[in-house]
Amino acid sequence: MSDGALVVDNIGLLITNDPSLGHGPLGQLDDASVVIEDDTVVAVGPAGAVADVRIDAEGACVLPGFVDSHTHLVFAGDRAEEFTARMAGQPYDGGGIRVTTDATRSASTTTLDRLVQARLGEAHRAGTTTIEIKSGYGLNIDDEARTLEIASAHSDETTFLGAHLVPTEYQSRVDEYVDLVCGPMLERAAPHARWIDAFCEVGAFDVDQCRAVLEAGRAAGLGLRLHGNQLGVSGGVRLAVECGCASVDHCTYLDDADIDALAGSDTVATFLPAADFSTRQQYPDARRVLDAGVTVAIASNCNPGSSYTTSISFCLALAVREMGMTIDEAVYAATAGGASALRRHDVGRLSIGAKGHLVILDAPTHHHLAYRPGVPLIRQTIGPLARYNI
Amino acid sequence: MSDGALVVDNIGLLITNDPSLGHGPLGQLDDASVVIEDDTVVAVGPAGAVADVRIDAEGACVLPGFVDSHTHLVFAGDRAEEFTARMAGQPYDGGGIRVTTDATRSASTTTLDRLVQARLGEAHRAGTTTIEIKSGYGLNIDDEARTLEIASAHSDETTFLGAHLVPTEYQSRVDEYVDLVCGPMLERAAPHARWIDAFCEVGAFDVDQCRAVLEAGRAAGLGLRLHGNQLGVSGGVRLAVECGCASVDHCTYLDDADIDALAGSDTVATFLPAADFSTRQQYPDARRVLDAGVTVAIASNCNPGSSYTTSISFCLALAVREMGMTIDEAVYAATAGGASALRRHDVGRLSIGAKGHLVILDAPTHHHLAYRPGVPLIRQTIGPLARYNI
Numbered sequence: 201m202s203d204g205a206l207v208v209d210n211i212g213l214l215i216t217n218d219p220s221l222g223h224g225p226l227g228q229l230d231d232a233s234v235v236i237e238d239d240t241v242v243a244v245g246p247a248g249a250v251a252d253v254r255i256d257a258e259g260a261c262v263l264p265g266f267v268d269s270h271t272h273l274v275f276a277g278d279r280a281e282e283f284t285a286r287m288a289g290q291p292y293d294g295g296g297i298r299v300t301t302d303a304t305r306s307a308s309t310t311t312l313d314r315l316v317q318a319r320l321g322e323a324h325r326a327g328t329t330t331i332e333i334k335s336g337y338g339l340n341i342d343d344e345a346r347t348l349e350i351a352s353a354h355s356d357e358t359t360f361l362g363a364h365l366v367p368t369e370y371q372s373r374v375d376e377y378v379d380l381v382c383g384p385m386l387e388r389a390a391p392h393a394r395w396i397d398a399f400c401e402v403g404a405f406d407v408d409q410c411r412a413v414l415e416a417g418r419a420a421g422l423g424l425r426l427h428g429n430q431l432g433v434s435g436g437v438r439l440a441v442e443c444g445c446a447s448v449d450h451c452t453y454l455d456d457a458d459i460d461a462l463a464g465s466d467t468v469a470t471f472l473p474a475a476d477f478s479t480r481q482q483y484p485d486a487r488r489v490l491d492a493g494v495t496v497a498i499a500s501n502c503n504p505g506s507s508y509t510t511s512i513s514f515c516l517a518l519a520v521r522e523m524g525m526t527i528d529e530a531v532y533a534a535t536a537g538g539a540s541a542l543r544r545h546d547v548g549r550l551s552i553g554a555k556g557h558l559v560i561l562d563a564p565t566h567h568h569l570a571y572r573p574g575v576p577l578i579r580q581t582i583g584p585l586a587r588y589n590i
Numbered sequence: 591m592s593d594g595a596l597v598v599d600n601i602g603l604l605i606t607n608d609p610s611l612g613h614g615p616l617g618q619l620d621d622a623s624v625v626i627e628d629d630t631v632v633a634v635g636p637a638g639a640v641a642d643v644r645i646d647a648e649g650a651c652v653l654p655g656f657v658d659s660h661t662h663l664v665f666a667g668d669r670a671e672e673f674t675a676r677m678a679g680q681p682y683d684g685g686g687i688r689v690t691t692d693a694t695r696s697a698s699t700t701t702l703d704r705l706v707q708a709r710l711g712e713a714h715r716a717g718t719t720t721i722e723i724k725s726g727y728g729l730n731i732d733d734e735a736r737t738l739e740i741a742s743a744h745s746d747e748t749t750f751l752g753a754h755l756v757p758t759e760y761q762s763r764v765d766e767y768v769d770l771v772c773g774p775m776l777e778r779a780a781p782h783a784r785w786i787d788a789f790c791e792v793g794a795f796d797v798d799q800c801r802a803v804l805e806a807g808r809a810a811g812l813g814l815r816l817h818g819n820q821l822g823v824s825g826g827v828r829l830a831v832e833c834g835c836a837s838v839d840h841c842t843y844l845d846d847a848d849i850d851a852l853a854g855s856d857t858v859a860t861f862l863p864a865a866d867f868s869t870r871q872q873y874p875d876a877r878r879v880l881d882a883g884v885t886v887a888i889a890s891n892c893n894p895g896s897s898y899t900t901s902i903s904f905c906l907a908l909a910v911r912e913m914g915m916t917i918d919e920a921v922y923a924a925t926a927g928g929a930s931a932l933r934r935h936d937v938g939r940l941s942i943g944a945k946g947h948l949v950i951l952d953a954p955t956h957h958h959l960a961y962r963p964g965v966p967l968i969r970q971t972i973g974p975l976a977r978y979n980i
Contacts, residue, residue, distance in 0.1 A: 280954075283961040288916045322965065477911055477963060514964025521867055526678045564670075571673040573867060574904025575712065576966045 204252030205242070206556070208262060208582070209233040212564050215263035216244060217536040217549035226528055226566075227549075234262065236556030236582070244550055255580070261565050263531065265329025265557040265583045266512040267538030267548045269357070270449050270470055270499035273319045273333045274312055274347040277303030278504045283478065297337075297365050300504050304337040304347065313350050319502065320354055321588035323510040326576070329557035329583030330538070330547045332357040332499075334397060336364030341385045348392035354588075357542055359425065360389040363398035363405050363413045378409045382416035395446075396422040400436035407435040414443045423543065429453050430475070441465040447497065447541035452476060452484045463492040468541040471533070472501035473518035474509045487524030497537035498530060517573040527567045557583035594642030595632070596946070598652060598972070599623040602954050605653035606634060607926040607939035616918055616956075617939075624652065626946030626972070634940055645970070651955050653921065655719025655947040655973045656902040657928030657938045659747070660839050660860055660889035663709045663723045664702055664737040667693030668894045673868065687727075687755050690894050694727040694737065703740050709892065710744060710978035713900040716966070719947035719973030720928070720937045722747040722889075724787060726754030731775045738782035744978075747932055749815065750779040753788035753795050753803045768799045772806035785836075786812040790826035797825040804833045813933065819843045820865070831855040837887065837931035842866060842874045853882040858931040861923070862891035863908035864899045877914030887927035888920060907963040917957045947973035 214234065216227035221244050223229075235243040235251055279299055285292035295302075304312065316333070323331055333351035335358075338344035344362050351358045362381040370377035386396070396417025398410040404427075405413070414424045424443050428436020430450035437458040440448035448462075449470040462469050469489050476483050490496055498515050501507040509515070516530040525533065539548030547555050560580040561568065568577055581589075604624065606617035611634050613619075625633040625641055669689055675682030685692075694702065706723070713721055723741035725748075728734035734752050741748045752771040760767035776786070786807025788800040794817075795803070804814045814833050818826020820840035827848040830838035838852075839860040852859050859879050866873050880886055888905050891897040899905070906920040915923065929938030937945050950970040951958065958967055971979075 278954075278958075278961075280957045280961045284917050284957045287910050287960065326965070474963065478961075480911060508962050509964045511964030517964075520677045521870060527674050564668075567670045567674045568668075570677065571668075571670045571868075572898050573864065574899045574901030574907075574964065575716070 206236045206253045206255065207233055207251035208255045208257055208558065208560065210259060211257040211262045212259035213261040213566070214244070214550070215261065215531065215566050216551065217264055217532060218551040221551065226532060234550055234556070234558065239556055241550050241552055241554050241556045244552065255560070257560050259564065260579065261561045261563055261568070263559055263561070263566050264535040264548050264550050265559050265581060266327045266534050267330040267542065267544070268323065268328045268500050268512055269332045269447060269497055269538040269541040270472060270501050271331055271333055272336055272501070272503035273316050274335065274351050275300050275304050275337045275504055276307035276312060276315060278508065282505070286480070297505055298368060300337050301339055301367060305340070305343050309346060309350060312347065313353070316350055316354060317588050319510060320585050324581050324583070324585035324589050325578060326511045326513065327559040327578040327581050328510065328512060329581060329585060330357065330542070330544070331355055331585070332359060332542060334359040334361040335389065336361030339364065339367040341388050344385055345388040345392065348389050352392040356394060358393045359395035359397045360386065360393040360417065360422065361397045361399070362386065362389065363410065365399065365404055374409070378405065378412055382412055386416055386420055390420040390422060393422055395425050397425045397427065399427040400439060401427065401431055401434050407439050410436070410439055411443065414445070425449065429458065433458065437461060441467050446543045449499070450475070451489070452481060454484065454489065459489060459492045459494065462489065462494040468495045468497050468537065470497040470499050470541050471519060471523065472499055472507060473523060474515050475501045475507035477518055478508070479506050483522040485524060486519060490525065490529060495537060495540050496529070496533045497541040498533040499538060499541070513569045513577065514574070517570045520570040527570045531566045531569065596626045596643045596645065597623055597641035598645045598647055598948065598950065600649060601647040601652045602649035603651040603956070604634070604940070605651065605921065605956050606941065607654055607922060608941040611941065616922060624940055624946070624948065629946055631940050631942055631944050631946045634942065645950070647950050649954065650969065651951045651953055651958070653949055653951070653956050654925040654938050654940050655949050655971060656717045656924050657720040657932065657934070658713065658718045658890050658902055659722045659837060659887055659928040659931040660862060660891050661721055661723055662726055662891070662893035663706050664725060664741050665690050665694050665727045665894055666697035666702060666705060668898065672895070676870070687895055688758060690727050691729055691757060695730070695733050699736060699740065702737065703743070706740055706744060707978050709900060710975050714971050714973070714975035714979050715968060716901045716903065717949040717968040717971050718900065718902060719971060719975060720747065720932070720934070721745055721975070722749060722932060724749040724751040725779065726751030729754065729757040731778050734775055735778040735782065738779050742782040746784060748783045749785035749787045750776065750783040750807065750812065751787045751789070752776070752779065753800065755789065755794055764799070768795070768802055772802055776806055776810055780810040780812060783812055785815050787815045787817065789817040790829060791817065791821055791824050797829050800826070800829055801833065804835070815839065819848065823848065827851060831857050836933045839889070840865070841879070842871060844874065844879065849879060849882045849884065852879065852884040858885045858887050858927065860887040860889050860931050861909060861913065862889055862897060863913060864905050865891045865897035867908055868898070869896050873912040875914060876909060880915065880919060885927060885930050886919070886923045887931040888923040889928060889931070903959045903967065904964070907960045910960040917960045921956045921959065
């Protein structure tokens with residue numbers, strides 16, 4: 201980004217997500233331009249603004265860059281064999297998440313950093329301009345701190361997820377592992393993290409264990425978020441609301457009490473449809489959640505086990521096809537919704553004073569993101585991840 | 591393609607689809623190279639071949655270019671509003687296919703040609719190297735001939751689909767329209783087409799009308815293919831087998847008699863999963879069809895009404911997630927299967943003497959095409975559509 205002003209002009213349809221700037225909940229404008237100075241939107245409006253650098257949108261649709269509020273980008277290796285076996289309905293005990301933990305622990309910091317940068321470039325080309333990155337494949341003090349340090353070099357939105365899974369060496373001593381997470385591991389991790397997260401699910405951590413992790417994180421000055429209700433009604437959603445989490449993620453299984461709890465809270469329900477796709481899980485009923493007035497986000501959950509995609513376009517096409525969301529709702533959820541899940545007001549919208557992070561599509565409307573599934577429609581992404589586009 | 595020899599070297603995993611060249615039904619080789627001369631594979635084998643031009647695959651997976659055996663690429667306009675309304679569950683009578691027919695008839699030949707070229711570029715970047723193109727939005731003598739002439743400038747695999755839908759002006763005179771299709775329209779279309787096709791479905795043409803169209807096409811020297819069983823058990827599949835069609839496409843609803851008929855025939859069952867996705871239709875049970883020994887293809891059905899995608903990767907990820915196909919079966923169906931649906935043996939496989947049309951992935955295996963859904967994994971496509979990559 202140059203220091204001078206940049207104008208994106210000749211925009212056929214501009215989605216601002218700011219109803220004060222345009223019509224409808226997405227704040228839409230026809231024939232508009234956006235002026236950006238110092239990475240900040242300084243003007244939005246009719247075509248014709250002048251600036252030092254001009255990008256001609258050629259009549260295409262422009263929208264805020266995607267805010268991907270849930271990823272696990274710091275890992276080594278992949279698990280294509282496990283995915284292939286699962287899709288073929290075959291039993292496969294290749295070790296699951298432990299494969300990734302082992303590969304990540306034994307990878308050099310240089311290697312991990314290179315892998316993160318490659319994934320950030322891929323996300324950038326797919327239109328993402330703000331990205332949350334979790335730890336959770338270190339699962340010991342040094343490797344949790346190391347992976348967060350790598351992540352924090354690339355994003356302000358880093359999340360300590362020591363409570364991702366119980367590592368092999370603590371298999372029969374779960375409470376001891378939780379104490380480690382809440383104590384020395386958190387102490388080393390906190391300087392590199394904005395958030396703390398835990399995986400509240402049968403087979404991972406129960407509600408009381410997750411509450412302990414969240415409370416320790418809060419005491420250490422971290423914001424709170426939670427994985428919950430991916431595989432069943434786990435109590436995760438209600439815990440997230442009780443603790444005032446910014447977001448509870450997955451929300452595949454929700455009962456009426458969960459929806460009531462969310463509706464009376466500031467906790468965002470974040471859906472991860474690509475994980476439901478890649479694990480052949482049922483899809484959540486987002487319609488029910490939206491109709492209850494809950495703020496909804498869509499994120500990629502990029503990770504090698506259950507959702508190895510960086511494509512928010514793919515996620516929102518699934519949300520529309522499978523989860524009962526309209527395209528407008530899905531686009532909002534993947535931009536302003538993701539921002540809410542990170543308690544950010546400066547991204548996910550093109551309001552005056554917001555970050556000048558946006559996407560120019562190879563299409564006349566944002567509806568084409570679902571109408572043209574699988575087609576890479578991101579012509580250009582303007583935002584801080586551009587430096588990874590190598 | 592230069593006249594000299596080209597080697598693609600340093601291939602980590604090569605999928606040839608030729609069991610005589612490598613292991614398993616996909617004829618896989620590790621650490622291989624492919625040598626191409628005059629657009630033809632002249633050698634496949636261990637690394638180290640020399641040639642005038644070398645492309646380093648950097649250890650990635652290489653497979654035959656996708657053979658997309660079912661598209662409707664020649665059209666003007668789009669129908670994003672109709673799609674958006676359908677996904678929102680709203681009634682919408684925007685005119686359906688007639689919108690596309692009107693827009694196509696009134697577009698200049700230059701405009702239509704430019705649109706086709708843009709779509710071919712998109713398909714090429716997505717890994718397609720052979721593409722079938724149907725008419726079917728002209729629906730009068732001049733416009734069917736004109737759209738086929740445009741298509742035939744870009745592909746040898748052109749299909750006359752005058753029997754796509756009954757145009758408004760013949761609404762109450764269907765048999766008269768069928769006579770037109772079988773007579774003067776076919777006469778003008780045939781010089782520009784290799785194939786004839788019809789849409790056998792309630793609301794389009796019945797079995798007898800489709801039989802008449804296919805028989806007229808055969809008499810005019812065209813190969814036969816059919817749209818059938820998209821919305822119900824229409825009799826299309828059995829008609830296709832009876833007539834010896836190369837392929838019957840959609841096959842979303844199949845009864846036991848349909849599967850028996852296919853299993854005893856040379857007719858390929860072509861699945862179009864992106865159409866089932868975009869119309870929120872059920873998915874076909876491909877497992878049942880494969881287990882009966884039927885040859886299966888996967889194609890995009892790229893068209894503005896029910897499947898506006900050129901991404902075969904997206905289609906095969908759906909086939910794996912939703913239709914009970916293994917990844918190997920889906921990749922085969924999108925390459926060698928598509929070739930069978932076009933009765934071609936020179937594409938869809940990297941046998942000696944086949945066309946040197948291939949894809950280099952940004953991934954170590956072909957399984958990543960489904961494992962990394964929505965991610966554009968096609969690093970480079972080598973094939974005749976390269977000239978559209980503008």
